[in-house]
Amino acid sequence: MTKKNTTAASSTETNAGVSRRGFLKLAGASGVASAAGALTAAVKAADASATADGTPEQVHLTWGADPASEVVVSWASQAASIHPRVTFSADRGHSETVHAVQRTYTDGLSGVVVFAYHAILSELKPNTTYRYEVTADNSSRTSNPFTASFTTAPRGRKPFRFTSYGDLATPNTAWVLSSPQSRFAVEAVERFQPLFHLLNGDLCYANLNPAHQTDVWRDFGNNNQTSAANRPWMPCPGNHELEFHNGPQGLDSYLTRYTLPENGTRFSGRWYAFQVSSVLFISLDADDIVYQDAAAFVAGPAPLVPAASTGNAPIPPGTSLYVRGYSNDEQTRWLEKTLRRAADDRDIDWIVVQMHQDALSSSKTGNGSDKALREAWLPLFERYGVDLVLCGHDHDYERSYPVCGCFRHMGTDVATGERVDTLTPRPVRHAQQGANTFDMSRGTIHLILGGGGTSAPLDVYGVDAGTGNPQAKVFTKPNRPIPGKTEGTFVRAPADAVEDAVWSAQRDTGTGYGIAVFDVDPGEHGGNTTITMNYYHAPGADQAPTGEYELFETVTLTKRRH
Numbered sequence: 001m002t003k004k005n006t007t008a009a010s011s012t013e014t015n016a017g018v019s020r021r022g023f024l025k026l027a028g029a030s031g032v033a034s035a036a037g038a039l040t041a042a043v044k045a046a047d048a049s050a051t052a053d054g055t056p057e058q059v060h061l062t063w064g065a066d067p068a069s070e071v072v073v074s075w076a077s078q079a080a081s082i083h084p085r086v087t088f089s090a091d092r093g094h095s096e097t098v099h100a101v102q103r104t105y106t107d108g109l110s111g112v113v114v115f116a117y118h119a120i121l122s123e124l125k126p127n128t129t130y131r132y133e134v135t136a137d138n139s140s141r142t143s144n145p146f147t148a149s150f151t152t153a154p155r156g157r158k159p160f161r162f163t164s165y166g167d168l169a170t171p172n173t174a175w176v177l178s179s180p181q182s183r184f185a186v187e188a189v190e191r192f193q194p195l196f197h198l199l200n201g202d203l204c205y206a207n208l209n210p211a212h213q214t215d216v217w218r219d220f221g222n223n224n225q226t227s228a229a230n231r232p233w234m235p236c237p238g239n240h241e242l243e244f245h246n247g248p249q250g251l252d253s254y255l256t257r258y259t260l261p262e263n264g265t266r267f268s269g270r271w272y273a274f275q276v277s278s279v280l281f282i283s284l285d286a287d288d289i290v291y292q293d294a295a296a297f298v299a300g301p302a303p304l305v306p307a308a309s310t311g312n313a314p315i316p317p318g319t320s321l322y323v324r325g326y327s328n329d330e331q332t333r334w335l336e337k338t339l340r341r342a343a344d345d346r347d348i349d350w351i352v353v354q355m356h357q358d359a360l361s362s363s364k365t366g367n368g369s370d371k372a373l374r375e376a377w378l379p380l381f382e383r384y385g386v387d388l389v390l391c392g393h394d395h396d397y398e399r400s401y402p403v404c405g406c407f408r409h410m411g412t413d414v415a416t417g418e419r420v421d422t423l424t425p426r427p428v429r430h431a432q433q434g435a436n437t438f439d440m441s442r443g444t445i446h447l448i449l450g451g452g453g454t455s456a457p458l459d460v461y462g463v464d465a466g467t468g469n470p471q472a473k474v475f476t477k478p479n480r481p482i483p484g485k486t487e488g489t490f491v492r493a494p495a496d497a498v499e500d501a502v503w504s505a506q507r508d509t510g511t512g513y514g515i516a517v518f519d520v521d522p523g524e525h526g527g528n529t530t531i532t533m534n535y536y537h538a539p540g541a542d543q544a545p546t547g548e549y550e551l552f553e554t555v556t557l558t559k560r561r562h
Contacts, residue, residue, distance in 0.1 A: 052079030058221025060228035067153035108245020166200030166392020182453025201238025201356025238356035339384035366394030368473030395457035402443025457512030
């Protein structure tokens with residue numbers, strides 16, 4: 001991997017602002033070696049911010065290690081909070097208080113310090129609704145703290161609902177790629193009342209607004225709070241979460257704001273897994289794998305100059321955050337280990353993967369398909385029986401047939417016209433049992449759900465001019481450094497090859513905006529289990545934002561229950 005012109009941003013995690021007794025208790029429980037030194041720093045931070053505004057905002061939930069018993073409440077404030085905490089109870093019973101852990105980072109371009117807080121609520125009861133409130137001693141709302149509720153996941157095989165889309169952005173149209181539709185997209189999640197929501201990358205597009213990255217994140221968090229404070233929103237990183245001078249992969253903004261299930265590797269928070277009922281959910285960081293590069297990029301002609309307070313050097317035109325290979329295959333090894341374990345687990349019937357970039361997309365004006373995903377991960381999906389892959393990235397809706405294996409040498413090089421091997425996914429034709437019912441005993445369905453709420457969502461689909469068949473662009477090789485240019489500058493080809501998209505089953509040509517709603521029925525012992533997807537789109541939203549979502553298609557996946 002080529003070394004990038006980036007500098008790690010400052011990032012810290014403390015129990016800042018809690019009492020001496022409370023902090024020492026927390027430090028001992030977590031094995032913090034230097035409790036006294038951290039306590040001194042916490043007390044100093046509290047004294048310095050005694051008059052600052054620590055009002056909680058951008059409140060959101062994520063699952064903990066076990067969704068049936070652990071939920072994380074996270075939020076941010078404009079200044080360091082004093083004694084940040086969550087008080088919660090079930091059915092108006094005995095209440096408990098959990099002190100929050102503070103994380104901070106300094107934005108590498110603006111120099112703004114961001115304060116985020118995380119409180120882990122554990123030993124919860126399964127399938128139980130809890131009421132909670134979030135506050136701090138220096139909040140402006142101490143007499144009327146933020147309150148909301150959530151429901152834990154069921155234990156064992158029980159029916160449940162989840163929703164998904166990616167590429168959300170914010171409703172503040174001052175920012176690049178933001179749109180008022182993102183407010184309606186958040187409201188749509190609440191309309192369908194899922195247990196949780198999967199957010200498939202490109203959360204807010206802060207890196208397209210380099211002078212206002214922290215402002216964009218704040219707008220995003222406050223917009224999402226109307227849903228994400230009531231149910232976990234489980235994200236994966238996309239290319240627009242990568243930001244200059246914000247950590248080794250540019251992910252400090254993302255990692256500071258989210259506490260996600262541990263993966264047991266040195267890359268905490270970038271990928272993870274959790275189980276609800278008989279479904280294993282796996283969230284991946286495809287930036288580590290893909291050939292394409294569509295992350296932070298300095299177009300020029302002038303350098304991007306960070307604020308003087310950051311001490312960071314100007315970033316030359318042509319510089320890109322291209323992080324392919326950053327884990328040195330550690331993510332792929334973790335993925336195979338996780339899938340192998342799931343394949344042997346009789347309590348798991350379904351495997352659902354979320355990632356941002358696409359292995360199967362026939363978007364013409366978007367990014368299209370990436371061969372690196374087909375090389376590294378699709379064979380694992382096939383070997384271990386992944387049922388669904390949910391992506392974003394291209395701002396549209398597209399559904400594949402169940403695919404298994406591949407056709408060889410079906411691609412055409414766009415520069416030479418020669419045949420190339422794009423590893424074209426092979427449809428499992430016999431899997432279709434009815435108009436929209438599929439036997440998932442063999443094969444994986446890929447969904448592009450990239451119309452959460454960002455502006456200009458509708459990508460034009462590729463079509464072969466001679467046959468009228470769907471056609472896909474494919475990236476088949478890594479980005480190439482520009483000879484003689486500053487280290488970290490790259491050639492950004494729109495695509496390397498095209499192929500007939502024989503795997504494409506459905507495309508929404510009417511609007512790019514939509515939400516997928518999944519209902520899981522675990523079935524009875526000895527019978528079938530099903531996942532029914534209803535995809536709703538928002539006709540007319542491409543011209544004017546609308547909250548009117550209509551059913552576009554229903555798809556049922558079925559298989560024998562373990």
